[in-house]
Amino acid sequence: MTYFHVDLDAFFASVEQQDHPDLRGKPVIVGAKPGTRGVVSACSYEARVYGVRSAMPIAEAVRRCPEGIFLPVRMKRYREVSRQIMEIFSSFTPSWIPISIDEATLDMTGTDTLFGSPEAAATTLKKRVKDTFGLTLSIGIAENRYVAKLASEYRKPDGLYRVLPGEEVPFIDTLGLKKLWGIGVKTLNRLTELGWNTPAKIRDIPLRVIQVRLGKATGEFLYRIVRGIDPGIYTTEVKSHSLSQETTFPIDVGDPKILKQTLLDLSHQVMVRLHQESGRSRTVAIKVRYPNFKTRTFRRTLPHSILSAEELFHLGWELFQHNHPLGSEIRLIGIGLEQVETQEEPLQGELFPREYEKQRSVEKAILELQKKHPSLCLKKASLLFPRINSPGS
DNA sequence: TCTGGGGTCCTAGGACCC
């Protein structure tokens, strides 16, 4: 088996540098607006020299790199470029899986007659993307997807690294625990406490012992990865999933009117996405983050599917009020649907609260209308009132 | 430093049933 893991280098920042040639060679930082509560989404390698990293608070990025060029996230543009690049991937193999906007794994088994050796194929792929889009890729090649992923990280940016069959264990040992995908800060600390500091050390521990210390799943996961065995991180086959929208306020909010309005707004966004994918769900979940950053979630499962944004909002608001001390401030509120399933047949046999059935049809009709006339902007009147973070309100 | 937004998967405990 031969797998490629393909990863676009500093993707958002690189797209900006392509679209604006004057930004090339400069420290570009894509993310939240400086001065706000937000983080870095991506940054160019020129910015990394200053110690800027993605997920870093934007305020910290400004401190480290005052001369940085701070740009907003243009997700639509990145998605468009991503789609075009993924088309190139699909011309190399029919068997590929998109992992995220800037990553994919390709099954290149048996493509030698078409593209030559794996290294030759990877070189061709890198050149195609560079010539067409001006963007660089890092490619990892290995016998399984997990090791290929690690190999793509190994020589970033513009990397190409192959872990030869049989060389997985030495390669893992070179990386060390910290660089293994799936081991985060908490697990690393726990392993350090246990004195299990290297992949080689963990290979000496029996599976049962690892599982007693770290749990059944994590134990098995660790047992496999230190041996270069794919734990199955990219297996597809998802039965249900979740949909959510959340927002962090510019300043902490206690005013129930603002909270209510925000929740209604978010409920509509979630429901639009549910309609778009023709899904259904019986479980609503609320997320609240307090000024001290403590985060709580509350959920409720109903005997029937949730039909409309209005219903979703009411359930969410009830949950919120029931669990939240009146008047105390919060920094984030979010709402979502869980256990979303594809709705294969029209809803039937379920008993719904009457009032929401009508709303459901209205919402679906609006969505259809918007699909036909994308310029149309239809919104509930209550959503048209100014919100706390809209300018000039 | 002061921490976004969107996800996935796992764990542990309680309720309930057979």
Add this chain to the structure above:
DNA sequence: TCTGGGGTCCTAGGACCC
């Protein structure tokens, strides 16, 4: 009166990733 074992569904939270 003190007590099984297994299964399913649900809730809350944690870890991790992009």
